[in-house]
Amino acid sequence: MSTRRAAALIGWVALSVVAPGAAHLRAGWKRTGYALLGGYLVVAGCAAVVIATADAGLAGRALNWLTQITVTAAVCAVAWFSLVIHSFVVLRPGTLTRAGQVVTGLVCGALAVTVAVPFALAAQYVAVSQRTIDTVFAEPAAGARGGPEAGDPWAGRDRVNVLLLGGDWGNDRIGVRTDSINVASMDVHTGNTVLLGLPRNLEHVLFPPGSPMAQRFPYGFRLPEYKPGWREDLLFSVWQYADDHPELFGGRRHMGPETLKETIGYILGIRIDWYALVNIWGFAKIIDALGGLVLTVDRDIVFGKYGEGVVPAGTRRLSGADALWYARSRTGSDDYNRMRRQRCVFNALLDQADPATVLSRFTEMAAVMRKIFQTDVPRPMLEHLVPLAWKVKHAEVTSLQFVPPLISTASPDWERIRLLTAKAIRDSVFPGHRRHRLSPTPQPVFSPIDEGCGAV
Known part of the structure; x- marks a missing residue:
């Protein structure tokens, strides 16, 4: 009999987890029981409606409520823990034998902790997310360009263009070299995206007329070799050169990002809205x-100053270091193959990021992101970029890489680059009607982002 009563007590407490108030009704606390059950049904109904109608827009708006979500999750953790404990108490475990009290107490205590943990973890993850977002994305200064406008976050534009950069700054390196340079041009209505890739070794870079860099280099970016065969006047050095010469900008410092944005925009003939820089290492x-x-490695990738390392050919799971060497090695290769391999790594990362793994390593990954990520995207724009990212994920993403033989890096045809950019963007609006009508050869290749990456 005592065993049955103990089992029944545990059963009623467990039922209270999914139907709050059940144990109280069983114990005769009818007003409390009905209040708990009624309140729970109302909240559950509202939550069901929100979930049924939720979209990417709601996810974006939720980024403005992170503090409230954290507090709510913490309160729910305490409330559910207290509910389980109180449900146990009102069922009068004192009427059981001492052994029954110990067993039921341990079981119900474990149950209380179990139901509280998901809410506590949710509160922790949201708090970490807020700390990361607030660190990486700054609030725009008063009067600064780039924040959302009332009624139309895109200020009447049909596209937004984000400069995606991979750099390699660190304590053991001087400055920032932007070795990976791409622009994601996204249609704000459909999400159709063109990824425009520029080689790091583009020479004689032209700057926007009237800009400080154009006044310094009216005939293109050209510097003396700092040692025989070594050049620092290529596209990847524009950021660092601007940072190193604040006198060109009236003494303003850290002008590298804005200078590179303006330069890339001028090269492509488009406006660059924001940039995002990731430390590749x-x-x-x-x-x-x-x-x-x-990743599927199509041939052995040799790396290291003396060729002492190798990423063997074949399909295998690569560590972070090997994946980065695969993406960055130039030994026995060139910058254009390296650009292709970098796209393969980023595409694999997007495809293989497992939600369960992301959650289990969430705090660790957030701490890393705060150290390796830099951007000028305004914090208020995240609300609108989240639904746009969702559109991009389910839209067509093509790639146009300005590499030889399409474009000569030593003597770039700037007008052709702008024409091809305009065509790629125009074709992405109506992908089913894409035509290659430009007469100069070779013809541009508008390819899927994962083309040439091998089967996984």
Whole structure:
């Protein structure tokens, strides 16, 4: 009999987890029981409606409520824990034998902790997310360009263009070299996106007329060799050169990002809205946190100053370090193959990021992101960029890489680059009607972002 009563008590407490108030009704606390059950049904009904009608827009708006969500999750953790304990108490466990009291107490205590943990973890993850977002995305200064406008976050534009950069700054390196340079041009209505890739070794870079860099280099970016065969006047050095010469900008410092945005925009003939820079070497930590990436390596990739390392050909799971060497090695290769391999790594990362793994390593990954990520995207724009990212995920993403033989890096045809950019963007609006009508050869290749990456 005592065993049955103990089992029944545990059963009623467990039922209270999914139907709050059940134990109280059983114990005769009818007003409390009905109040708990009624309140729970109302909240559950509202939550069901929100979930049924939720979209990416709601997810974006939720980024403005992170503090409230954190507090709510913490309150729910305490409330559910207290509910289980009180349900146990009102069922009068004192009427059981001492052994029954100990067993039921331990079981119900474990149950209380179990139901509280998901809410506590949710509160922790949201708090970490807010700390990361607030660190990476700054509030725009008064009067600054780029924040959302009332009624139309895109200020009447049909496209937004984000400069995506991979750099390699660190304590053991001087300055920032932007070795990976791409622009994501996204249609704000459909999400159709063109990824425009520029080689790091583009020479004689032209700057916007009237800009400080154009006044300094009216005939293109050209510097003396700092040692025989070594050039620092290529596209990847524009950021660092601007940072190193604040006198060109009236003494203003840290002008590298804005200068590179204006330069890339001028080269392509489009407006660059924002930039996002990722420390490529720090990115290896993100890959390791995800458990590595499965990549198909088409041939042995040799790396190291003396060719002492190799990423063997074949399909395998690569560590963060090996994935980065695969993406960055120039030994026995060139910058254009390297650009292709970098796209393969980023595509694999997007495809293979497992939600369960991301959650299990969330705090670690967020801490890494705060150190390796830099951007000028205004914090208020995140609300609108989240639904746009959702559109991009389900839209067509093509790639146009300005590499030889399409474009000569030593003597770039700037007008052709602008014409091809305009065509790529125009074709992405109506992808089913894409035509290659430009007469100069070779013809541009508008390809899927994962083309040439091999089967995984």
